[in-house]
Amino acid sequence: MKKSKEDKKKIDKKKIDNDNNDNNDIKMKSKLEFKIINGKKSIIFESNIKRLGLYMNKFSQNEIKNEVMFYRSSYSFVKKNCGPIMKDFLSKVPKKFLKNCLIDSRSHMLMEGFWPCIPGWHHDDVPRTLPSGQPNYRHVANKARFITALVNSSICPTEFLVGKMILPDIKTKIYNKWDPIINKQIKNKTVESVKSTSDELIYFDNNTMHQCTRATSFGWRWFVRLTINSTLKPENEMRPQVQIYLNDYTIGW
Ligand SMILES: [Fe+2]
Secondary structure (H helix, E strand, O other), X not given: OOOOHHHHHXXXXXXXXXXXXXXXXXOOXXXXXXXXXXXXXXXXXEEOEEEEEXXXXXXXXXXXXXXXXXXXXXXXXXXXHOOHHHHHHHHHOOHHXXXXXXXXXXXXXXXXXXXXXXXXXXXXXXXXOOOOOOOOOOOOOOOOEEEEEEEOHHHOOEEEEEEEEEEXXXXXXXXXXXXXXXXXXXHOOOEEEEEOOOOEEEEEEOOOOEEEOOOOOOEEEEEEEEEEOOOOOOOOEEEOOOOOEOOOOOOOO
16 A cells, blocks of 8 residues: 555654664653754754763872873773773673764863864764755654763863754754754753763763853863764874864963
8 A cells, every 4th residue: 555645744854753763772852853843844842861870980180180191092092092081981881882872082172262173062973964064854864872971071062952942944053053943942941951970971862952051161071972873984093192172262361
């Protein structure tokens, strides 16, 4: 029997919901949906995080300073070359997530007002396959999951959004145009902003809107993100440098 347009829509929607539970046992309310709302093409996200209740050990500022950093690295490469902080993190990650994952880590020296990454609301690892080079939310392989942790998070936590948000379905400068709309939705309390705390392992996915915050005081901070279901290939780089971002070049003086 030929499927009606409506039936097909239902099947497509179910597929997107189900995809969010592929290859993981961590249940989390998460959704990505395309709809016409008030005549405008829109994307609806159910953004969420799961606090795993797993915590890393405590590390000193000196230990964070001396920790080797990794860029897009496989588990086996990291395990072979890592320092004590990463070793502790890997020992806390549920084993099933260590297969075919990619690992990124950073040790940042931050001062008040510094950003440790490009600021602004975004999703991680959405394949950038639109002709404009922008994230393609319709890409079938858009189903990455992540486990992240921060050591000394209190000076500069990651901020995540929890709740439903409706955003315009656009093809260019996506995050640039979404950012003020999202901030308005937070102000209107239609979506809630929550922050990471030190040493805790947090699970999130391709629908979790998040951003880095500005450091509120001086200190060393260690960041890790383990990615599952990435479309990217391991590059196995140990990086000796890391960058910070400023909107006022005199801020450190
Ligand atoms: Fe991110």
